[in-house]
Amino acid sequence: MKIIMKTGKSLILTTLLALLPVVAVQAKPLEKPATQAEAIEITWDELMPAPDQKVVDSYQAGEMSKADVIYYLDKLGQTPVTRLDKRTVKIPGYLVPLNLDKNQRATELLLVPTMGACIHVPAPPPNQTIYVKFKNNEKGIKVEEAGYTPYWLVGTLHVETTQSTYTETLYSLTVDSLKVYK
Template sequence: MRRLGGLPVLLMLVACERPVDTGVQALPPSVADQGAATVEEQELDWLQMMPADELAALERGEGPEVEHNGSRRMPQFGTFRTVDAVLQRPVRLPGYVVPLASTAEGRLSEFLFVPYYGACIHVPPPPPNQIVHVVLERAIEMPDMYAPFFLAGNLHAERLDDELAGSAYSMRDARLKPYAP
């Protein structure tokens, strides 16, 4: 594998105003929890992956101030704390691919999955508990980094410290699906 060092990843956390109440609810019991034979993916909202106190702090605007001067990327903020209710259950998340590693043939083998595609490297990446680290069992064709996808599989609490960003979640059985609202 080769690392894609220096990739100009453009992530942005939009925090210009106090976020509007999203109405995010806890995940309903999964089909697996009800003892059914088949397990259905449940669409997960990224905000469900943040502990309640961190989400409240973000809503109060307690994140770092965005600075658009200088040439250094702003440091990542937030914690690696995860939410047990979203772990070990079949979910799908809408978001974007940030390549980390590829095969010699240029096929994607490892990536970060993030909630939005950004516009400025001077803005910090999302908090670690808003990023999923994915290692694919079989490499795939490099997807369009500007296109949204659904990431489907089971989330796990697993810390990754990477030069691009840290991640609190991982998915080993991941599948990328075209985004269709």
């Protein structure tokens, strides 16, 4: 086997050429409109941070009271996953209209993981509810099409707190496309 050692300019050039694809990928602008092909498909579980393994072990060993577990889960539900900020995502869910225009179209909605999730009390945790808005209020969805039909939404996810009449959310999604879930 022949081993080639590179030194000086040759090593620097080889390193730069090897890193070129990485740099090119990282230089991709985030503001580019979302497309189905570019969006990363996420699940609702990915919007909640992973639990601390020490807490899980303590719970499984019977070392935590129910009150401590409830408190911990409540705090976990109030924590966003910041690595998803400004990412183009595709996520399924149900829509809950927050407003109506003159044509009975909602342009601001909540996206929730299950049908009727915002109707019951308590509401889902803030990191399990997404505030949905359409660019420049151009689009929207007919109210009778929301609520009972699951959808795939593609758009830019933002980690930001939004307060609505129904609940607080830790994420917002600016929608680029919306399709019935199949």
